Structures are given as structure tokens and as C-alpha cells.
Amino acid sequence: MKIGLIGLPQVGKKTLFELLTNHKPSEKELVSGKPIKGVAEIKDPRFDNLVASYKPKKEVKARIDIETLPKIEKDTIAKGDIFKDINELDAICHVVRAFKDDSVYHVDGSVDAKRDIDFVNSELILHDLIFIEKRLERLDKTIKQTKEEAAIKERDVLVKLKVHLDKTLPLRLCDITTEEKKVISSYPFVTRKTMIVALNISENDLKNTTLLDQLSSELQGLGICVMQVSAKVESEIALLDSEEEKKEFLSSLGITEPAINLLTRVSLNALDLISFFTVGQDEVRQWNVRKGSCAPEAAGVIHSDLKIGFIRAEVMKYNDLTSLGSEEKVKEAGKSYLKGKDYIVEDGDILNIRFNV
Numbered sequence: 001m002k003i004g005l006i007g008l009p010q011v012g013k014k015t016l017f018e019l020l021t022n023h024k025p026s027e028k029e030l031v032s033g034k035p036i037k038g039v040a041e042i043k044d045p046r047f048d049n050l051v052a053s054y055k056p057k058k059e060v061k062a063r064i065d066i067e068t069l070p071k072i073e074k075d076t077i078a079k080g081d082i083f084k085d086i087n088e089l090d091a092i093c094h095v096v097r098a099f100k101d102d103s104v105y106h107v108d109g110s111v112d113a114k115r116d117i118d119f120v121n122s123e124l125i126l127h128d129l130i131f132i133e134k135r136l137e138r139l140d141k142t143i144k145q146t147k148e149e150a151a152i153k154e155r156d157v158l159v160k161l162k163v164h165l166d167k168t169l170p171l172r173l174c175d176i177t178t179e180e181k182k183v184i185s186s187y188p189f190v191t192r193k194t195m196i197v198a199l200n201i202s203e204n205d206l207k208n209t210t211l212l213d214q215l216s217s218e219l220q221g222l223g224i225c226v227m228q229v230s231a232k233v234e235s236e237i238a239l240l241d242s243e244e245e246k247k248e249f250l251s252s253l254g255i256t257e258p259a260i261n262l263l264t265r266v267s268l269n270a271l272d273l274i275s276f277f278t279v280g281q282d283e284v285r286q287w288n289v290r291k292g293s294c295a296p297e298a299a300g301v302i303h304s305d306l307k308i309g310f311i312r313a314e315v316m317k318y319n320d321l322t323s324l325g326s327e328e329k330v331k332e333a334g335k336s337y338l339k340g341k342d343y344i345v346e347d348g349d350i351l352n353i354r355f356n357v
Helices: 013-021 027-031 045-054 074-079 081-087 113-146 149-166 178-184 210-222 231-238 243-252 259-270 295-302 304-308 318-324 327-332
Strands: 002-006 036-041 058-060 063-068 091-097 194-200 224-229 273-278 283-290 310-317 337-339 349-355
Touching: 002 013, 002 081, 013 036, 013 063, 013 231, 013 259, 036 259, 045 273, 045 283, 045 318, 074 081, 081 113, 091 113, 091 259, 113 149, 113 210, 149 178, 194 210, 194 259, 210 224, 224 259, 231 243, 259 273, 283 295, 295 304, 295 310, 295 349, 304 310, 304 349, 310 318, 318 327, 318 349
Parallel strands: 002 063, 002 091, 058 283, 091 194, 194 224, 273 349
Antiparallel strands: 036 063, 273 283, 310 337, 310 349
């Protein structure tokens, strides 16, 4: 899973990136004009509990690839490279300034989160519209010369998408059939991407959810998830030595979960992903799979051979294991199940794949 941070200048995008990935970009990376890449481990208390129970030789958390893209300015929009970078992502996290600080300038002279969100959304929609218009010009020439059936079919699909975009609606809200998706699969439509807005707030607003509630309500209709974080405050807390100290400070400020936990949860939900686990004395590991995936597909996430040679899956539920205390007691209670190829994996499942290649 790859998430890209985008935003206007001076919104705290770099601070949030460092907080999430624990990677401080070098001067060379900052001036390159290219995406800066990092990795964030998913924080899941279920994983921590399984590690504490099994005490494995190795523990592997699921991870998210995070990139911070060049700031959105007139020159980056004109060059268009940022849209190519966005096209490589699974989800976009638009970092929006919601903090007031006279020492940090705003490109538009004042702090207005809704205005900034609308501006970025309109630029993304405009990008997709321009692409469609240019493509339609070429298709019209081809159809006029050859009457090619595939070109006519593609034109019909693009006209449908253009009508949708002309209403200033992103393509992720457009009802696109499986056949239509095949036609446009190679095209760089950025508004089809999952979108998250991260409001970067000040310490004084940590317990104030008025803006969050308002924007969540307004943007829900555009398929946008909204969260809020104080990147500056959490970055300062991250410098503390012990986890206990960090938890105490977060709690005292009314922060119920750190930014990485919140972004992870919002991202997994937005991308329709769930987590399952493999456990043992050698290794405890967390995996992500698309919601609605069957057991062989989950096995394929672990290794392609497990999908090819899938026989069945031994399944335990996380809640059963933690409440009963051990695998033996789960089996004694009749709550360890053997499932076949049609089994749909659920969030929190603990799987042991039986296979033969």
C-alpha cells in the first residue's frame, strides 16, 4: 500500500512525513523536486498482544509505503510531474493547514482549510478533464479515418467520464463498469484515487473537533475521509525517550491515538483493506488483504506458492485466542476451524495455510 502526501507550501507536510516514517529527508532529497520515499510500520495493538503471547524470534509488522510529493504550486502544476507521481499511488493524503501561526506564511495570505481543499480538488479534476479532452481529439481523428470499433467504444467511455467531471465531481464517485475499467486502466486519472484529508491543527485545537466535524460532513459526498493531527506537537512527543512518557503526554493533551495509528486506520478503511495474522514461536506477522478476499488470495499475499498449492486454511479468531488464552484451549472449545477455497477472510483472522506444490 502506497500513500502520497500532497499539499500547498508551508502546511506541515514534511513534519508529518518525518513523524510517520522516522526519516528526515536530506537536503539533496528536498531540492530534487522528486517524491521522497519512506516506510511506516502499522501500529496495531492486536499485533503487540500476539507478540507478547508468543514471544517469537522474529516479529514483522505490516507496513505502508509513504511518499511526500513536491508542494503544489503554479510551477509544479504547469510541469505536470506531480500528477504522474500521484498516478503511482494507492491513496492521496492531502495535508491541509488548519493552524494559525504568524511566523509561518500562507501562500494565500490567510488560513482557510476549505478554500485550500477546494483548490487542490479542482486542480486534480482539471488534470483529468484536460487528459480526456486531448484524448478525445485524437480519437475523433481516428474514428473519422478508420471507424475503428475499439476507438468508438473508448470515446463513449471518455465522454461519460467527462460529463461526470464537468459537474466538478471526482471519478471515484463515477459508476464505472468492469468493462469500462479495462478500457481506461492505463490512463492517469488522479481523481479515481482514494482521498484522505489530514487537517494539521495547532495544540490549542487538539480537543476541538468543530472543523473536523464540519469538513467530514461536507466532504463525505466527495468520497473523502477527514482526520486531524497536530504534526508539530506529535513530533515533539516523538522525541521523548520512553513509550510510557509518550503515552502520558498524548493522553494529557487529549490525543487518543497517535497520527500513524489514525492514518493507518483511516487508510485501511478507505482502501477496503483488512489485516490478518500468522503466528508461532518463530514469527508473528501481520498482513493486509483486500476486504472480501477468499482464503487462497490471502495465502497469495504471504507467498504465491501458498495460493497455487492451497489446500485449506486453519482459522482462529483473534478475540477467541485472547479470551481463551492459548491455541490448545481454542481447539478444545471447538473454535479452531478448517476452511476451504470459498472462505472469506475476516479482519483479525489468524491463519495457518495448508498447501502442496
